[in-house]
Amino acid sequence: MAEYTKLEKVRLEKLRQLREMGVDPYPRRVERTHTAQEAIKEFKRIEGLEDAEPIQATLVGRLRSMRPMGKITFADIEDGTEQIQLFFRADTLGEEQLDFFNQYFDLGDFVQAKGEIFRTRSGEITLSVSSFKMISKSLSPLPAAKEEVVDGEVIKYASLADPETRYRQRYADLAVNRDVRDIFRTRTSAIRAMQSFLDGQGFLEVETPILQPIYGGAAAKPFTTHHNQLKQDLYLRISFELYLKRLLVGGFERVYEIGRDFRNEGVSFKHNPEFTQIEFYWAYADYFDIMDLTEEMVAFVVDKVVGEKKLSYQGEEISFDIPWERIELREALLDRTGIDIKAHDTGVSLANAMGDLDLEFNPEESRGKLIDDLIDSCLEPTLIQPTIIYDYPREISPLAKSKKDDPQTVERFEGFVGGMELCNAFTELNDPLDQEERFLEMGRSYEEGDEERHPMDEDYLRAMRYGMPPNGGFGMGVDRFVMLLTDKHSIREVLLFPHLREKGE
């Protein structure tokens, strides 16, 4: 049972009185002739015209501000499009109606108001209300802030800011903070743009299983669940890769999926247990083709969403003009650290060389893991402008095809922007015997019982044995991309309902 605050009790009493008067505070049907945006646009259109009929409009929206001044009241309502001012006047409505509004309507209530659009002395387009109606009473006061618009900039005074409340009660955050709604509009338009780009390139959007009997395609700990009737343990997918590549065996040449992955790992400003991923696979392409397409797609999306091919992220101007800088991993590391990874073909040797760097690492780690450490600490943070780093060590890339003249290196690249890894792609391994060997290698390198250990996916190997066309594949964290597009440092800002620890009530 809800415990009501004093402010809520005041509103409950108003609600009770409304009902007593025969007013339904939650009516079933609503009238609306214009959105706020349409009304304003329509008014501007006819404003200067001779003998134009005044615009009659019925608007709806949430009460954001009330300014009673004796025999008149100004109020602002906001609908999904825009905010617009309402003008209540005793002369028009009668004092009784005006008092009724002032007495029983609160900030946060949804109202319906009918009247004529006009412009006030101070120049604001306003609805002069001739009749109005409660369409949903708000019982809990929103943590609404006063706002002032100065030169088009909205200045807020003491708005909801506590991150915990904002994320736990995202509905309140959204209701009160317009800029938060904009983040999610941007998010959706970025996803639409990716779809429209890939669709235009002849890719087919598909859906593959989220509940999987065997997880794979990435090194991550999965969430486990259970199907009762089938008496079968299932995993929430950690990537789409192995299913999408099965589709290439099936004869689709270009497929992509945008959806949720789940990883049972640490939560941080850039990790949420469930996150959105885009992956595409392109038959008869290699990683150089994927590099080109990646650059085009990212530029397309940035342009679509931002309006130009550059943006500002955490104070850095980032340009997405084609082509990106492309650097071989070995050279990039040599440049940043003075270490030539090619000169060190064992973990021990590389660990010795890394000893001179001011860097913490576990010298027991494998060569591949040590190279990964070097990338994370010496390379990634320096890559602000879009950069492609290519040719990775085989042992941390079990699904990528190796280079012809260098079996320890694979045809793989990662795209970095703003000091973050943005995407990961490679020429996909399509040799079933080689793939089986890689799975076995991987199995050996993990301890028995290691949760990241890959189970052998026999069905995937069977698919590959039927023949898989040569292909290139690509994966990108959509949330991280949206962080870039919206200049947010935390993944939670770009997730509508980020995961938070359960809190006892």
Add this chain to the structure above:
RNA sequence: GGGCGUGUAGCUCAAUGGCAGAGCAGUGGCCUUUUAAGCCAUUGGUUGUGGGUUCGAUUCCCUCCACGCUCACCA
């Protein structure tokens, strides 16, 4: 999981080892073109939780909870 930090009114924030404050919101009043409306008055608190030190703790110490930053983890 480790380190650091934060938690005070519905919201944003002050303050102090000795009666816990402001602005906004709320309530009552004045006000017919305001817009962070204004003016007058006024309500509102188990200072995250549990314990300890103390004559006295919101303040000092410890436990726990949540959040933030950071490290670890993270193909």
